[in-house]
Amino acid sequence: MPEIGAPSPSPSGFVPTGPERRVEFIDSASIAGAPVAYVIVLAAVVAVLSFIPFSIVLSGGSSFPMAQGVYPLTGWLLGPWAGAVASGTGALVGAFLAPHTAGLVWLSVGGAMLAALCAGCLAPGRRHWRLGLLLSVVALAAPVFYGDHAVNANGVSLRAYLFAYPTHFLAIALFVLPTRRWIGALVSGANLGRGAVGLFLGTWSAAGVMMMTESAISYYLFNWPGELFYFFAGVVPVEHAIRSGIGMVVGSGVIAGLRAMALVKPRGAVY
Amino acid sequence: MSDAPLVTLEKVSYFYPRAVEPALRDVDLVIPRGQILALVGPTGAGKTTLCLTLNGVVPQFHGGRFFGAVRVGGDDTVEQPIHRLAARVGMVFQDPDTQLVSASVENEVAFALENLGLPAAEIRARVKSALAAVRLAEFAHKHPHDLSGGQQQRLAFAAALALRPDLIVLDEPVSQLDPRSASELFALVAETNRSHGVAFVITGHAAAELAETAHRVVVLLGGRIVADGRPDEIYADAGLLARANLRPPEVTSVFAHLAKRGVCAAGVAPVRLGDAIRALAGLPRARPYAPPEPDFAVNGLPILALRNVEHVYPDGTAALRGVGLDLFRGDYALIIGQNGAGKSTLLKHLLNLLRPTAGEVLIDGAPLARQSVAELARRIGYVPQNPDRQIFNPTVEAEVGFSLVPLRLPPKESARRIDAALRALKLEAHRRVHPFALSKGDRARVVIAAVLVMEPEVLVFDEPTTGQDEAGSRAILDLTRELHAAGRTIVVVTHHLHLMPGYARRAIVMGGGRVLLDAPLREAYHALEVLESTHLAPTQAVALARAAHADSRALTPEELADSFDRPPEGLLVMPGGKEGAA
Numbered sequence: 001m002p003e004i005g006a007p008s009p010s011p012s013g014f015v016p017t018g019p020e021r022r023v024e025f026i027d028s029a030s031i032a033g034a035p036v037a038y039v040i041v042l043a044a045v046v047a048v049l050s051f052i053p054f055s056i057v058l059s060g061g062s063s064f065p066m067a068q069g070v071y072p073l074t075g076w077l078l079g080p081w082a083g084a085v086a087s088g089t090g091a092l093v094g095a096f097l098a099p100h101t102a103g104l105v106w107l108s109v110g111g112a113m114l115a116a117l118c119a120g121c122l123a124p125g126r127r128h129w130r131l132g133l134l135l136s137v138v139a140l141a142a143p144v145f146y147g148d149h150a151v152n153a154n155g156v157s158l159r160a161y162l163f164a165y166p167t168h169f170l171a172i173a174l175f176v177l178p179t180r181r182w183i184g185a186l187v188s189g190a191n192l193g194r195g196a197v198g199l200f201l202g203t204w205s206a207a208g209v210m211m212m213t214e215s216a217i218s219y220y221l222f223n224w225p226g227e228l229f230y231f232f233a234g235v236v237p238v239e240h241a242i243r244s245g246i247g248m249v250v251g252s253g254v255i256a257g258l259r260a261m262a263l264v265k266p267r268g269a270v271y
Numbered sequence: 272m273s274d275a276p277l278v279t280l281e282k283v284s285y286f287y288p289r290a291v292e293p294a295l296r297d298v299d300l301v302i303p304r305g306q307i308l309a310l311v312g313p314t315g316a317g318k319t320t321l322c323l324t325l326n327g328v329v330p331q332f333h334g335g336r337f338f339g340a341v342r343v344g345g346d347d348t349v350e351q352p353i354h355r356l357a358a359r360v361g362m363v364f365q366d367p368d369t370q371l372v373s374a375s376v377e378n379e380v381a382f383a384l385e386n387l388g389l390p391a392a393e394i395r396a397r398v399k400s401a402l403a404a405v406r407l408a409e410f411a412h413k414h415p416h417d418l419s420g421g422q423q424q425r426l427a428f429a430a431a432l433a434l435r436p437d438l439i440v441l442d443e444p445v446s447q448l449d450p451r452s453a454s455e456l457f458a459l460v461a462e463t464n465r466s467h468g469v470a471f472v473i474t475g476h477a478a479a480e481l482a483e484t485a486h487r488v489v490v491l492l493g494g495r496i497v498a499d500g501r502p503d504e505i506y507a508d509a510g511l512l513a514r515a516n517l518r519p520p521e522v523t524s525v526f527a528h529l530a531k532r533g534v535c536a537a538g539v540a541p542v543r544l545g546d547a548i549r550a551l552a553g554l555p556r557a558r559p560y561a562p563p564e565p566d567f568a569v570n571g572l573p574i575l576a577l578r579n580v581e582h583v584y585p586d587g588t589a590a591l592r593g594v595g596l597d598l599f600r601g602d603y604a605l606i607i608g609q610n611g612a613g614k615s616t617l618l619k620h621l622l623n624l625l626r627p628t629a630g631e632v633l634i635d636g637a638p639l640a641r642q643s644v645a646e647l648a649r650r651i652g653y654v655p656q657n658p659d660r661q662i663f664n665p666t667v668e669a670e671v672g673f674s675l676v677p678l679r680l681p682p683k684e685s686a687r688r689i690d691a692a693l694r695a696l697k698l699e700a701h702r703r704v705h706p707f708a709l710s711k712g713d714r715a716r717v718v719i720a721a722v723l724v725m726e727p728e729v730l731v732f733d734e735p736t737t738g739q740d741e742a743g744s745r746a747i748l749d750l751t752r753e754l755h756a757a758g759r760t761i762v763v764v765t766h767h768l769h770l771m772p773g774y775a776r777r778a779i780v781m782g783g784g785r786v787l788l789d790a791p792l793r794e795a796y797h798a799l800e801v802l803e804s805t806h807l808a809p810t811q812a813v814a815l816a817r818a819a820h821a822d823s824r825a826l827t828p829e830e831l832a833d834s835f836d837r838p839p840e841g842l843l844v845m846p847g848g849k850e851g852a853a
Contacts, residue, residue, distance in 0.1 A: 018282030018339025021349045023330040256665040260705030264334035
């Protein structure tokens, strides 16, 4: 019988006389320590939120779905790997059920998975540091690739390019710097107010990495006119603030509820 | 069959995640094979937690800190995967909606069997036999959500039964069932126990049914077992029941009152209706009890009126057939009837959530259909049966105050209303707590508070005492009485008929979509033929009163006890019919 030591007293002085047991979810129906049921539920949430359009993203040619605000949340709730499965599955189902928000299906699904992976790495301490390092390389490579193609291949002015994406540059900085752990600590802390701040910044960071990477690939495929970069300068921050706001509001409610309901936390969960 | 116990709990203590006090405290319990064990206790005593330890959901799914060991058939539930334990321990929850997942009745029963990888022929055979056992074979191809509440509960039971488990756990299985469906479910439990040797753990507040069916009653209080004995031992212990907020069967209360009045000896009282009726033979003959009906004044025009209302659902089901009904200001009306009698459909018409297929619904003489649902919500407060479907805010205070936001009241007025509602429902201490951190009984009170802040003229309660212990039920009903005394119109739909004397003044008996009887409570409770026609059983007090005297119209144990004269000095009648010295 696996035991983990002597029992400790409760504040009222009650001391359990039985031996304390190691508690884990040992059923086989789990993905990286997250029960499949949780993954299915969150995939369903992502799919449903794919129906709700927010604005026109000229680069992708379609409106962005509310689901983009909760892709990172799946990473915090389930851990990076199970979160990516939930996000990706939900985005894939959503692409078929709500094509008006899908854009390029493979890119939407990949982006959803990337956002969840990034969020799962926005964790306190050294959790998932190898994955975080790998994603940092992706996050840094995306704007370099994008900028190189825009400026050197298509003749877009460097100023216009830099002017378009300060939002996403900030998101990438938050991800690659030690702020990643700080945001993770805010999300996992007991204080719901600080947790909401963490969810806003974390969504900003994870969704920013996703958007920068998706934009780099989209641009490589579509090569939109240089004038649009000035338009992005006004639109991108607003859209990104909306995404982050969605992540904060939905995430705060869900995390508060999950903590109150006392369901078992997946192994990789950050909340 | 092995002599080893089926279930053993050894020094089991359990803390939910982030909880500072345990839900279970050093619980030791042994359940032999084939035993029907009733697990009773007040709301929050740890009954559901204990049930969930039996199939490993606690602690495997909930996490937290777990001490001691639970073994089912020798398997340690902390070490075995839940899906393996599920084959030994079937679980049926209070709300069958939460566990019905398939698109047809037979698929629902087959679902768990398919997950266990049984051969198709074996699955077909088990599905057939389980559906036959619960008398749902003719509904095999129906969608589970097209079944009535009682049928859904039986379907969940069949799904558990098909696994051929050693143990079936029924957590508050009859709280949403009409009395006839509840009796049928308990009869099914007894039959399954006899024919298949399946052991049962049943939680709940249905004292009369548990006393009839259980072999043993365990009382849980504050996470500890405080009593363990036969039903007649436990339910006759008035001190224990009072301490644990439990209600004895009404027949036991009758004999307790008789003992207090010196009509019979104190001590062991009958806990089953049959025993109580037999014990009447030893008592002095009862006088007919028929107090004059109080005259209730009717105040002008009805606030709500239904005129020849019919409602036919798209699938052709006629749920209301020519219903005519007046609800007056200051009324306290009880609506009763079997599952599927049309009660919920009627309520939805009062709230403008459904429109009549024919006829009309009036509010203060004007067509109710002209009012929006939002406008009506300010006049008619609706407290639904399942609180979880209504709760979505992160704190109790936010939940209670949410409906005030669109009213744009001054902050002081909002705060006053929220404080008053929290105080009335005894929720002040939970103000900052997440509603889902509370027990189901407390969550129901949160929803009532959220309706109260709107200060509506009419309050409609749909099964308000579901899942509540004796104290919780009384607190809610006392609140309805206070609101009624303050001039509100109260409508209550409930299957818990025994709780309503002293509260409701009028009963509307529904059956087959019609109003079968609209009469003062006493008259309706004693209209046995009408109750029978809508598959309602009379309360134990009423049944015993009629057995004591055909003309008796006693409603409560106290009234029934009042109809007996004290025997001559020095003689006390034992409940079994013998006489003894005082």
